[in-house]
Amino acid sequence: MRKLALASALAALSAGSAAAQPSGTMTLMAYSGIFQDNYTAVVIDPFKARHPGLEVTYFGPGTSSQMLGLLRSQRSSPQTDVVIMDTTTAAIACREGLVEKLTPAEMPVLDELVPLAREAGGECGPAVTFDHFVIVYDSTKVTPPPTSLKALWDERWRGRLSVSAPPNIQGLVLTAIVERMEGGDYRRGVDRAIARLRELAPLVQTFNPTPDGYSLILNDQVTFATGWNARAQLYHDQSNGRIGVMLPEEGTAFQINTINVVANGPNRAAARAFVSHALSAEAQAAFTDRMFYGPTNARAAPKPEALARTAVDPRYRDRVIPLDWNDIVRLRDAWNNRWRREVIAAGAR
Incomplete structure (x- = not known):
C-alpha cells in the first residue's frame, strides 16, 4: 500500500511539473x-x-x-x-x-x-x-573626438545635423539636457532649452531622420546625429569605428x-x-x-x-540626469507643441 501511495504521489508530482511547463x-x-x-x-x-x-x-x-x-x-x-x-x-x-x-x-x-x-x-x-542618450558623429570628419553637446552649434556643421524631434523620445530627452546645460531645470520650465534649440534649428538638415541618424552618417548625408547608446555602440563596431559615440559632458538620461x-x-x-x-x-x-x-x-x-x-x-x-518619466509624460504634449512652433519652424525659415 505504501509503495502504491508513493508511486501515486510521484506520478502526481511529475504531472504537476509537466503542467507547470509553459507550452503552446x-x-x-x-x-x-x-x-x-x-x-x-x-x-x-x-x-x-x-x-x-x-x-x-x-x-x-x-x-x-x-x-x-x-x-x-x-x-x-x-x-x-x-x-x-x-x-x-x-x-x-x-x-x-x-x-x-x-x-x-x-x-x-x-x-x-x-x-x-x-x-x-x-x-x-x-x-x-x-539605454541612454548620446550624440553620434562621423569620426573621419570630426577630430579630435568631441566631448561637449555645444559642438553641434558650430557653424562648420550647417546642414550636417540630424536631430530627432519630439514626439520622438530623443527630442524630449535632448530638451531636458539642453535646459540643464543652460542652467535651468526642466521641472520648472524649458524656456532656456527652446531658445537655445531655436538657434540650432537653422543648422539642422532633418528633424525626422530616415531610416535613422546612424545610417545618414554612414551614407555621408550628415556629420552629427542624436542617438541611443546601444545601437550606436553596435554601429561603431560594425563600421570599424567610423560611427563615433559621445556621452556629452553636459549630461545624458536613461x-x-x-x-x-x-x-x-x-x-x-x-x-x-x-x-x-x-x-x-x-x-x-x-x-x-x-x-x-x-x-x-x-x-x-x-x-x-x-x-x-x-x-x-x-x-x-x-552625468545621468534623473528624469521623472511621470513628469515627462505630463509635459510631453506641451513640449511637442513648442518644438513645432518655435524650433522646427525656425529651421524652415
Missing part, C-alpha cells in the same frame, strides 16, 4: 531590426531551449506608439502575450489596463531589480533595459524600456515565465554583453568591457 505559442511584441536579432539570440533562444514545448513568435511593429495602438485595437481579443515598449508609452498602457500589474509575490525576480527599474514601470512591468504581460493575453503562463527569464541576472548580463544596454537586475554581472560602454558604468553615473 507565446507572442512577444518588441522592437524590430538589430534589437530583434540580438534579443532573439541571447534572450529568447535560451528561454526556448529550456521550454522545448513552447514556440515564441516575435512581432516587431516598429515604435512604442504603434505597439500601444495595437494593444488598444486588440483590447477585446489580445493577440500578444508580452510587450517591450518605452516607459512613457507603457505608463499609458498600464493606466488603461492593457497590461497586467505585477508583484514580487507572484514574480520574485522583481526583488532583484535596481530601484529605478521598479519605479519606471509603476504597478505594471518594470524596466528590462537601460531611455527605459519596460517589459509587460499583456492583460488577458492568450498564453498568460508562458508570458509570466518569459518576463521572469528576461529580468533574470543571466539574461540581463547576456544582453548587456551583446548589445550594450545597461542591466536592470542588480545581480547581473556583465563583462567589465561591455559595462564600460554604458552609462551604468560608475565613471558616468554622475
Whole structure:
C-alpha cells in the first residue's frame, strides 16, 4: 500500500511539473531590426531551449506608439502575450489596463531589480533595459573626438545635423539636457532649452531622420546625429569605428524600456515565465554583453568591457540626469507643441 501511495504521489508530482511547463505559442511584441536579432539570440533562444514545448513568435511593429495602438485595437481579443515598449508609452498602457500589474509575490525576480527599474514601470512591468542618450558623429570628419553637446552649434556643421524631434523620445530627452546645460531645470520650465534649440534649428538638415541618424552618417548625408547608446555602440563596431559615440559632458538620461504581460493575453503562463527569464541576472548580463544596454537586475554581472560602454558604468553615473518619466509624460504634449512652433519652424525659415 505504501509503495502504491508513493508511486501515486510521484506520478502526481511529475504531472504537476509537466503542467507547470509553459507550452503552446507565446507572442512577444518588441522592437524590430538589430534589437530583434540580438534579443532573439541571447534572450529568447535560451528561454526556448529550456521550454522545448513552447514556440515564441516575435512581432516587431516598429515604435512604442504603434505597439500601444495595437494593444488598444486588440483590447477585446489580445493577440500578444508580452510587450517591450518605452516607459512613457507603457505608463499609458498600464493606466488603461492593457497590461497586467505585477508583484514580487507572484514574480520574485522583481526583488532583484535596481530601484529605478521598479519605479519606471509603476504597478505594471518594470524596466528590462537601460539605454541612454548620446550624440553620434562621423569620426573621419570630426577630430579630435568631441566631448561637449555645444559642438553641434558650430557653424562648420550647417546642414550636417540630424536631430530627432519630439514626439520622438530623443527630442524630449535632448530638451531636458539642453535646459540643464543652460542652467535651468526642466521641472520648472524649458524656456532656456527652446531658445537655445531655436538657434540650432537653422543648422539642422532633418528633424525626422530616415531610416535613422546612424545610417545618414554612414551614407555621408550628415556629420552629427542624436542617438541611443546601444545601437550606436553596435554601429561603431560594425563600421570599424567610423560611427563615433559621445556621452556629452553636459549630461545624458536613461531611455527605459519596460517589459509587460499583456492583460488577458492568450498564453498568460508562458508570458509570466518569459518576463521572469528576461529580468533574470543571466539574461540581463547576456544582453548587456551583446548589445550594450545597461542591466536592470542588480545581480547581473556583465563583462567589465561591455559595462564600460554604458552609462551604468560608475565613471558616468554622475552625468545621468534623473528624469521623472511621470513628469515627462505630463509635459510631453506641451513640449511637442513648442518644438513645432518655435524650433522646427525656425529651421524652415
